[in-house]
Amino acid sequence: MPQIQCVxxxxxxxxxxxxxxxxxxxxxxxxxxxxxxxxxxxxxxxxLINHHGLDVRDKPAREFLxxxxxxxxxxxxxxxxxxxxxxxxxxx
Ligand SMILES: [Zn+2]
Numbered sequence: 001m002p003q004i005q006c007v008x009x010x011x012x013x014x015x016x017x018x019x020x021x022x023x024x025x026x027x028x029x030x031x032x033x034x035x036x037x038x039x040x041x042x043x044x045x046x047x048l049i050n051h052h053g054l055d056v057r058d059k060p061a062r063e064f065l066x067x068x069x070x071x072x073x074x075x076x077x078x079x080x081x082x083x084x085x086x087x088x089x090x091x092x
Contacts, residue, residue: 006034008073013037025070033073041072 004015013034019026020038029038045065048054054061 004032004034006037007032008037008075009034011036025066029073037073041069044072045069 001014003012005011006013011034013036016030016033016035016038019030021029045068048065048068049056049061052061052064054064056062056065
C-alpha cells in the first residue's frame with residue numbers, strides 16, 4: 001500500500017485507495033491526507049450528522065459537511081487559530 005506524508009498528522013501513513021470525493025477537494029485529500037485521519041473524519045462526520053439531524057441529500061447539509069471536512073482535515077477557516085497555537089504541542 002503506498003504511503004504518504006500526511007499534512008494533518010505529519011506522519012507517514014497509508015494513502016487512501018482512491019480520492020474519497022469526485023472533486024478537487026477529494027483529489028487533495030487523496031494526495032495529502034492519510035487513511036487514519038480520513039477515518040477520524042468519517043467518525044466526526046457521523047457525529048455531526050446525528051447532532052444536527054442532517055439529511056445528506058440536502059445541498060445545504062452537504063455544503064456544511066464539505067466546509068467542516070476541509071476545516072477538520074486541513075485546519076482552514078475557523079480552526080486556523082488552533083493551527084497556529086498547536087505548534088508547541090501535539091495534543092491535536
Ligand atoms: Zn494523517
